[in-house]
Amino acid sequence: MSLRSPLGKVLGRGSAGEGVGHWWIQRVTAVALIPLTLWFAISLLSQPLHSYEAVRGWLGQPWVAVLTIVLVFTLAWHSKLGVQVVIEDYVHGKGAKTTLLLLSTFIHVLAATAAIFALLVLALS
Amino acid sequence: MNQRPLSPHLGVYKFMYTMSLSIMHRMTGCAATVGFLAFVWWLMALASGPAQYAAAMQCLSSPLARVLLVGFVFSFVYHFCNGIRHLVWDTGRGLERAQARRSGAVVIAASLLLTALVVWLGCAALSGGAP
Numbered sequence: 001m002s003l004r005s006p007l008g009k010v011l012g013r014g015s016a017g018e019g020v021g022h023w024w025i026q027r028v029t030a031v032a033l034i035p036l037t038l039w040f041a042i043s044l045l046s047q048p049l050h051s052y053e054a055v056r057g058w059l060g061q062p063w064v065a066v067l068t069i070v071l072v073f074t075l076a077w078h079s080k081l082g083v084q085v086v087i088e089d090y091v092h093g094k095g096a097k098t099t100l101l102l103l104s105t106f107i108h109v110l111a112a113t114a115a116i117f118a119l120l121v122l123a124l125s
Numbered sequence: 126m127n128q129r130p131l132s133p134h135l136g137v138y139k140f141m142y143t144m145s146l147s148i149m150h151r152m153t154g155c156a157a158t159v160g161f162l163a164f165v166w167w168l169m170a171l172a173s174g175p176a177q178y179a180a181a182m183q184c185l186s187s188p189l190a191r192v193l194l195v196g197f198v199f200s201f202v203y204h205f206c207n208g209i210r211h212l213v214w215d216t217g218r219g220l221e222r223a224q225a226r227r228s229g230a231v232v233i234a235a236s237l238l239l240t241a242l243v244v245w246l247g248c249a250a251l252s253g254g255a256p
Contacts, residue, residue: 027215030208037205045246048253050182052175059171072165079158086151107162115165118172 022081029078036071056122065123069116076112080105143229150207153200160197186251198243203236 002009013019043064048054058064083104091097138144170181184190210228213219219228 027212030212034205034209037201041243045243045250047250049250050253052171052178054253055171055178059168075161079154079161082151082154083158086155111162111165115168118165118168121172 022084026078026081029074029081032074033071033078036067036074040068040071059119060122062123065119069119072115072119073112076108076115080108083108141226143226146207146229146232150204150211153204153207156197156200157204160201163193163197194247195240195244198247199236199240202239202243203232206232206235206239 011019016022043058047058059068084101087097087100087104091100135144167181167185170177185194210219210232213228214225219225
């Protein structure tokens with residue numbers, strides 16, 4: 001016998017009201033990050049990193065900038081989802097848990113915005 | 126409340142290295158998040174101008190920063206390799222005990238090799254363009 005209501009069963013969203021959304025987005029971002037991080041690592045490691053002009057010129061190219069923005073956005077999202085699960089699993093006090101979840105969300109939004117802003121500056125100025 | 130029986134937790138299971146691999150996935154994920162924040166700081170320094178970028182690179186060449194960088198590289202690489210293992214599991218494949226143990230060993234070997242490769246290439250990239 002199931003205790004779930006017929007409506008709940010049809011909607012399939014569970015108690016958090018988002019269904020498999022969290023799990024699924026974590027997988028989608030994970031798959032996207034495979035080629036993105038491989039490309040970025042190979043590309044970054046072939047730059048003379050102490051040369052400001054060289055690194056700036058590399059990241060300022062249109063496609064490099066666009067792909068790096070996509071990378072940063074995807075990475076921040078994946079990281080936010082992962083840290084959220086860790087906090088939910090290991091922090092038990094309601095106040096501490098809520099505070100850390102909020103803090104993590106704010107830091108991730110700030111980091112992603114800063115990185116995208118920096119890349120736009122490099123590409124457009 | 127406290128008198129209620131608890132379901133068996135980790136302590137009742139015989140230790141197997143795949144358990145360490147599992148918790149390491151979370152730990153390296155958290156470390157990679159810190160590495161991501163450091164990367165954002167580096168990008169902001171690059172966008173701020175040559176002086177700030179030189180200062181950031183100076184900061185990154187300290188012995189402590191070098192050790193942290195190697196740690197971040199290992200964390201990213203391990204999370205990358207073990208993440209692929211998880212994605213394969215998500216398709217329902219490789220979940221047999223022997224398979225999971227074998228893929229765990231492959232992940233350890235691959236992460237150590239890739240970390241060494243990235244650190245080697247990183248040293249070459251860091252020696253380029255020095256003033």
